[in-house]
Amino acid sequence: MNLENSQPDPNNPPAVPAPAPKPAPVAPPKPVVTPEQVKASQAIVAEPINRTIADAAKPAGSEAAAPDLESMDRRAFIKWLTVGWVAFIAAIGGYGAMFLRFMFPNVLFEPKQSFRAGFPDEYPIGEVSERWKDKYGVWVARDNEKIYVLSTVCTHLGCTPNWLGPESKFKCPCHGSGFYKTGINFEGPAPRPLERFKIYLADDGQIIIDKTKKFQQEKGEWNDPESYLVV
Ligand code: FES
Numbered sequence: 001m002n003l004e005n006s007q008p009d010p011n012n013p014p015a016v017p018a019p020a021p022k023p024a025p026v027a028p029p030k031p032v033v034t035p036e037q038v039k040a041s042q043a044i045v046a047e048p049i050n051r052t053i054a055d056a057a058k059p060a061g062s063e064a065a066a067p068d069l070e071s072m073d074r075r076a077f078i079k080w081l082t083v084g085w086v087a088f089i090a091a092i093g094g095y096g097a098m099f100l101r102f103m104f105p106n107v108l109f110e111p112k113q114s115f116r117a118g119f120p121d122e123y124p125i126g127e128v129s130e131r132w133k134d135k136y137g138v139w140v141a142r143d144n145e146k147i148y149v150l151s152t153v154c155t156h157l158g159c160t161p162n163w164l165g166p167e168s169k170f171k172c173p174c175h176g177s178g179f180y181k182t183g184i185n186f187e188g189p190a191p192r193p194l195e196r197f198k199i200y201l202a203d204d205g206q207i208i209i210d211k212t213k214k215f216q217q218e219k220g221e222w223n224d225p226e227s228y229l230v231v
Helices: 035-046 065-101
Strands: 114-116 138-142 147-152 162-165 167-172 178-180 185-186 196-201 207-215
Touching: 065 196, 147 207
Parallel strands: none
Antiparallel strands: 114 207, 138 147, 147 196, 162 167, 167 178, 178 185, 196 207
């Protein structure tokens, strides 16, 4: 085949190649970042940067847990602050109580040493009254001539004897000492009689018993007119 001699046939022109189809318009790529994400990023940028050295030292990816750790730290701090305040207030209260205790020491309230004991008629002849035994520690006895006051303290070791009316004597429960109605000791280890106290009449006719002045039989003090009341 001789290509140099080949002439185009006017009646049969060669086919003109069809123009290439126009490429379809390419839609612009959708933005990867949504408007919401843009807003969020703007908010983050606007937020003040408060990162500390400790924050910077945190490993990457720990930012999400940071708020929880912060709230836990705050709760723990408030908890320990409360505990501290409670301990502080308790300590102050303790010191206050100690101070008050120091300012108001124990005071021994003893019964009055001098008191009104009623009228002489209230004490029958021949009897021992225990009316003031518990409150003032005395017996009031009356014989045919006088009224006298006996101490309820045993002269052995200080126990309180009992008055035994039918036996007409005082008997100490501790070691068995016995005392007559007059107070004279007659049995047991008691070395001496019971003591007596001052007795006299007030202006209104009532008996006054004064325990600040005592009389001891072995010293001859029972003869003192202040140690009895003539009735
Ligand atoms: S104390 Fe009363 S007999 Fe000893």
